[in-house]
Amino acid sequence: MTGTDIFGRLMDAVNDKDIDGAANCYSEDVHYAEPGINCNLHGRDQVHRLYTSWLTNADLKARLDDAFTAGDRGAFVFTMTATVVKEIAGLWPADSVGRTFSVPVAVIARLDSDGLMSEAVYHWDTMTMLSQLGQIPG
DSSP states (O other), rough: OOOOHHHHHHHHHHTTTOOOHTTTEEEEEEEEEGGGEEEESSSSHHHHHHHHHHHHHHHEEEEEEEEEEETEEEEOOOHHHHHSSSSSSTTGGGGGGGOEEHHHHHHHEEEEETOEEEEEEEOOOOHHHHHHHHHHHH
């Protein structure tokens, strides 16, 4: 695997609802963060649990918009679109079920020698998501 392949592989796994495939885009000792929702995970097992929650509680689709790598660093931007299927406590309440949101996501990553993400920091617009879900005024 070279260059930006891992980012495309992650998008494919998300779109296929392949939780194991998504988690396996990260190293065993990955540091994964989403500062906007106070998410700070360590290890592939924790990332697997996160993807299990997201992919079973939302009909989620991801479209890779741009990506690059330089040495062991990389970044990618994708559009996340989802229809809420079930509540995720602390993220969206039950009255969001059936609603759809679409937000851009920018990720800064560090890659290990196998091309897996050993660090990934996801930045996305949670306020727009909550507005589109009817949780805050738009």
